Amino acid sequence: MVTRKRSALIWLTTLLMGWSVICHAKFTASVDRTIINQNETVELTLRSDKQEFGAEPDLSPLHELFTVLGRSQRSQYQSVNGKTQSWTDWIITLRPKQSGYVVIPPISLRGEKTKPITLDVKPAGSNQQLSGKNVSPVFIEASLDKEKVFVQEQAVLTILIYHSVPLYDDSRITPLTIPSVISQQLGEVKNYETIINGQRYGVFELKYAIFPQESGEILIPALKFTSTVASQSRRNSPFNMFPRQIGTPVEEYSPEIKLTVKAPPASAKGHWLPAQKLTLTENWSTDTSQLKVGDSVTRTIEIKAEGLTAAQLPPLTTPELNGVKLYPDKSQTKDIPTDQGIIGQRIESIALVPTQAGTIELPEIRYRWFNTTSQTIEEAVLPAKQITVAPVATSQAQPTAPSAPATAPTPSVVATQPEINTTLTKPSPLSSGVWPWFTLLFATLWLITLGLWWQQRQQQPKTANTLSNTPAVENASTQKLFNGLMNSCDQQNLTEIRRLFVQWSQQALDNPQIQNLQKTDECWQNPALSAYLQALDNQLYGNQSLPFDCAAFKQQIKQLKPTKQAKPAKHSLMPLYPSLSN
Known part of the structure; x- marks a missing residue:
């Protein structure tokens, strides 16, 4: 009977824990892009951070502003280093019914709701330049967001590959290579649909951030796109039990584009940093108003620039401060790709340890850059800062040792002492004769052990002293x-x-x-x-x-002590071309 009650209690606890997980499952929404045309589609991904069985999100709020063209569901489970993770995705293909700023409303699942997402929907006439033309089943467009840039200023190249026929997953495009230009692909290839002249087209969209390193006129070359058009008859054949990739090869080129690169203006001095926006922010690991001598506080400064890579951002200088020990940490750099280009991020941290009380004067930090939007030289500034350091709190005074009494101890103390027997006794023969021999024996054994240790030390090969201040060298x-x-x-x-x-x-x-x-x-x-x-x-x-x-x-x-490091394993080469999927 007790066993049944215990089993029921365990089952009930497990059920309640499972219900708690269900109630607190995270539910999020994301889109593949936020700027689209009215006749294009966007993919909405709804994700629950657990595997869902039988539950479906409520899509009814979408129907007012969007046409739902398709939906699919997939669940995944993985275990990495003993940590398990599972999730369920719903991929919804949407086409907006109107232009302007259109909001994807919150979607609910098991009481959880996603956050709204705002789309910038351009008018449907954005592809009017193709109206009235004989549009091919597969064609490519290329465009730049700027016709003229300064040296090292970012320009964004957009490649759009349209296809009105089904393609196999062997689609490839040649890499972008331009002399004296640094280029970087922005994110993954996007895949969506649009309508041109009443014809539905699938679109592959690629974006590149390019940074010219020399002034003059550069030519962005044509990129070669290759794929295979699926054969309609073979695809629909009832006898096609073992389908093979049989179709018509297709090969298209993007148009060439010219870009004018200007030299930096004469007013630009020092580091040349052409960016759309640049900010300096700082954070402290603890409250600086409570700082005392010997405390450690870390100052973290973040430099973030839109339109620059992290490699273009120079490090900050660290001035010496009186009464402060400085311990700079290794800088962290990161490139954040977006649809509008690269955001370069540089994070520098330094630990400050005051060695004396008083006021620390931190000088202002100025970061000079060129605003490509206003075409002016600007400076991002962190203002000067004063930090007051308090002395270490003095410990409580230790009580002084009491002085020796001037008088003799009281009689009561003497009375408690045991009576001493003053009669002298003759030592026994055992105590007088055996212990010296034991002492001599132990001394002899110790000398023998010392001799054996010395002999073994002399026979050992001499090795280099690894604790020497001078590093050991091999050759x-x-x-x-x-x-x-x-x-x-x-x-x-x-x-x-x-x-x-x-x-x-x-x-x-x-x-x-x-x-x-x-x-x-x-x-x-x-x-x-x-x-x-x-x-x-x-x-x-x-x-x-x-x-x-x-x-x-x-x-x-x-003081360095070299140690051999494990050589990195050889990795296989990355694919030459980025893969495009339907």
């Missing part, structure tokens, strides 16, 4: 590079210090992938060394007036 080549690095530090030759440190690190760590200073910093994983390497780069390329402390850097190198 003459590594030793030669190390000696040259030391001499360069003595001569204060910063260029040679940078070059030899990279070469020596490559051999000392046995890592052929170390080809530059950044990779060297990553492999050593030494915060103190990172600060010196950043200061070295700032001195060489950042127009810094403060001298680089070559002697301190030399001592820092001597």
Whole structure:
């Protein structure tokens, strides 16, 4: 009877836990793009962070502003490193019924609702340039968001591949390669539908951010698109029990486009940063108003620029502060692709440890950039800041030791002492004769052990002292590079210090992938060394007036202890062309 009650209790608890998970399942919505034409489709993805069985989202709020053209459902389950994750997606194909700003309303599932999404729907006449023309079953359009840009300014190239016939999944397009231009694909290939002259077309959309590195006129070349048109008769044949990819090959080229690249204006000095928007923000790990001597506080500064890659953002300089020890962390960089281009992000963190009480004066930080929208030089500024450091709270005074009493102890204390027997007894023979022999025996055994240990030590091969301040070297080549690095530090030759440190690190760590200073910093994983390497780069390329402390850097190198790192596994090559799916 007790067993049945216990089983029922366990079953009820499990049911309640499952119901709690269902009630708190996360339900979200996303779209593949937010700017479309009225005659185009958009894919709405509804996701529940659990596997749903029998439950369906309520799509009725969509019918007022959208035509639902199709829907599909898929569930996935995965386990990575012991952590399981499952979800269910509903993919809804929508076509807006009107232009302007159209809102996808909240969709509900099991009491949970998604957040609304706003679409920018352009008028249906956006493809009027194709009206009245004999449109091919497969054709390509290419366009730039700007006709003229400055050197290193971003331009967004859009490639649209239209097809009114079914294509196999072997669609390919050649990569974008332009001399003296850095290009980067923005996200994945988008796939949607549109209507041209009453004909429904599937569309592949690719976007690239391009950054010209030289002034003049550049030509964006034609990109080659290849695919296979599925044979309609073979597809519908009742005898096609084992279908093969039989169809008509198709090959199309995008039009060539010219782009004018202008030189930076004469007013631009220092770092040239052409961006649409640039911001500086800072965060502190703790409240700076409660700071005391010896406390640690971390200052994190984020630089975010629209229209620039993270590699284009120069590092911030770290001035010396009186009464403060600074411990800069390794910078973090990231490129965030969007439909409008790249957003470059650089995050720099530095720990501050006050060593004395008083006021810390943090100077203002200025980041000079060129606004490509207003065509003006601007500065992002973090204002100067004062931090008051309080002294360490003094501990409570320790009580002083009491002085010795001037008088003799009280009689009561003496009375409690036991009576002492003053009669002298003759020591026994055992106590006087045996213990010296035991002592001699133990001493003899100890001397024998010491001798055996010394003999074994002399027979061991001599090995290099791994705790020495000078790093161990494996061969003459590594030793030669190390000696040259030391001499360069003595001569204060910063260029040679940078070059030899990279070469020596490559051999000392046995890592052929170390080809530059950044990779060297990553492999050593030494915060103190990172600060010196950043200061070295700032001195060489950042127009810094403060001298680089070559002697301190030399001592820092001597403290390094090289360890062999596991060589990375060889990875297979990525596909040459991006894959396009129907």
